[in-house]
Amino acid sequence: MRLPPAILGNAEEVLREILRFTAPADVTLSRYFKDHPRLGGRERGAIAECIYAVLRNKTFYTDFAGGATMRRLVLMGMADAIGAESLGGLTEEETAFVARIQEIDRSLLPPRQRANLPDWLYEKFVAQYGEEETQQLAAVLNTPAPLDLRVNSLKADRDKVIEELATAPIKAEPTPYAPLGLRVWKKPALQNLPLFKEGAIEVQDEGSQVLAQLLGARRGEMVVDFCAGAGGKTLAIGAIMRxxxxxxxxxxxxxxLAKLKPRMARSGLSNVHPVVIAHERDAKVKRLAGKIDRVLVDAPCSGMGTLRRNPDVKWRQQEGAIAEMTEKQASILDGASRLVKFGGRLVYATCSLLDEENDAIVQGFLATHPDFELVPVSKVLAEQRIALEMGDTLKMLPHKHGTDGFFAAVLERKAAAKPAAAEADEE
Incomplete structure (x- = not known):
């Protein structure tokens, strides 16, 4: 069934606004759909898929559009997202243009054009991963992500959730690494499902679920999720703490944090305490100094590991902003570390793929905090019975692990040395 021709006009209108990159694409799309209530579910889906196709393939589309008119970008996006045969109301010239583009063998394009990344990011990836792996990484980053769910162990069992979803009918399969993860390949309307309403499932990428496991939180402990956001990891940690x-x-x-409250209510958790802080040196943070068993710092970052879900980030993010980001990351990690008690654990994490936001921050921290040491993540994964081959730090990569890109380092504060007088008494 063909889409009404007017939909191309709607897509052009919203694309023009999104390509100004003044706000996240999903926010702009949501607002546009709210302002155009007459658009049906199929039309909204087609427009959204078209926009994301343009954002993923912007370099290639712009080069081949012969002067990047919005109309041509939309035609290419729609053809890729829903198929050229679904487009109605095209001129002869437009039909020929779409057919010509569809015939191009994209595997033969020059590497930069194939990668569809801004030049500065492409160069950073090549310097870090090499040309061949950058191509593999970019190819996966330019495809839509599946939908990952986390089963709330306080309310449900993973196998039973799979069975119940099948009656919807929604096909879900266990994720390979996260013990409570499920992967769904289509995008169902979850919010209408009893499982979702009752808090038995939450949307959370598998890599994010693995991060929560690395913290190793136990029953009865004092734990801080330092950059909690809307609380996906907070909820996972709360369930781990039973x-x-x-x-x-x-x-x-x-x-x-306001978005966390309805999620908490659904989850059945009563051990979570949301706290708004002004900055990492807030008095509310200082009051807990040296008292916390485990601290997770999922630091604000460039978000380059989430490009499958947020392809606009690569175009909105500027190279110069990364340096500001790393300064902030180092400051947040330093502030959060003060909470950790002797023998306690600190996990630093990002959803970035860039070394300067990851290894470099951890090395800088260790150089200035001799009371902390790096715990090999391979050891922690073995403790958590997660079958992932890693070295000293966690590096989850979309093209290798099928997750978003995640980095994590596990740090522990060394147990306090006994005072010399006490040691003498023992002797």
Whole structure:
């Protein structure tokens, strides 16, 4: 069934706004759909898929559009997203243009054009991963991500959830690494499912679920999720703690933390305490100094590991902003480290693929904090019975692990040395 020709006009209109890169693409799309309530579900889906296809393939599309008119970008995006045969109301010239583009063998394009990345990011990836792996990484980053779910172990069992989803009918399969993860390849309307309403499932990428496991939180402990955001990892950690102890969800954004509240209510967790902080040196943070068993710092970052879900990020993010980001990351990690008690654990994580936001931050921290040491992540994964081959740090890559790109380092504060007098008494 063909789409009504007017939909191309809608897509052009919203694309023009999105390509100004003044706001995240998903926010702009949501607002546009709210302002155009007459668009049906099929039309909204087609427009969204078209926009994301343009954002993923912008370099290639712009080069082949012969002067990047919005109309031509939309035609290419729609043809890729829903098929050329679904497009109605095209002129002869447009039909011929779409057919010509569809015939191009994209595997033969020059490497930069094939990667569809801004030049600065492409060069960073090549310097870090090499040309061949950059192509493999870019190819996967330019495809849509599957939908990952986390089963809430307080309310449900993974096998039973798979069975119940099958009756919807939604096909879900266990994720290979996260013990409570499920992968769904289509995009169902989850919010209408009883499983979702009752808090038995939450949307969370498998890599993010693995991060929560690395913290190794136990029943009855004092734990802080330092950059909690809307609380995906907070909820996972709360369930791991079996709803015991105290779990603080810190964030500088009241708006983000407000999104956590309905999720908490669904989840059945009562051990979570959301706290708005002004910055990493806030008095609310200082009051807990040296008292916390485990701290997760999922630091604000460039988000380059999430390009399958947020392809606009690669065009909105500027190279110069990375240096500012790394300064902030180092400061947040330093501030959060003060919470950790002797013998306690600190996990630094990002959803970035860039070394300067990852290894470099951890090395800089260790150089200035001799009371902390790096715990090989391979050891922690073995403790958590997660079958992932890793070295000293966690590096989950879309083209290797099928997750978003994630980095994590596990740090522990060395146990306090005994005072010399006490040692003498023992002798």
């Amino acid at each position: 709803n015991t102890g105290r779990l603080y969800a810190f964030d500088v954004s009241e708006k983000r």
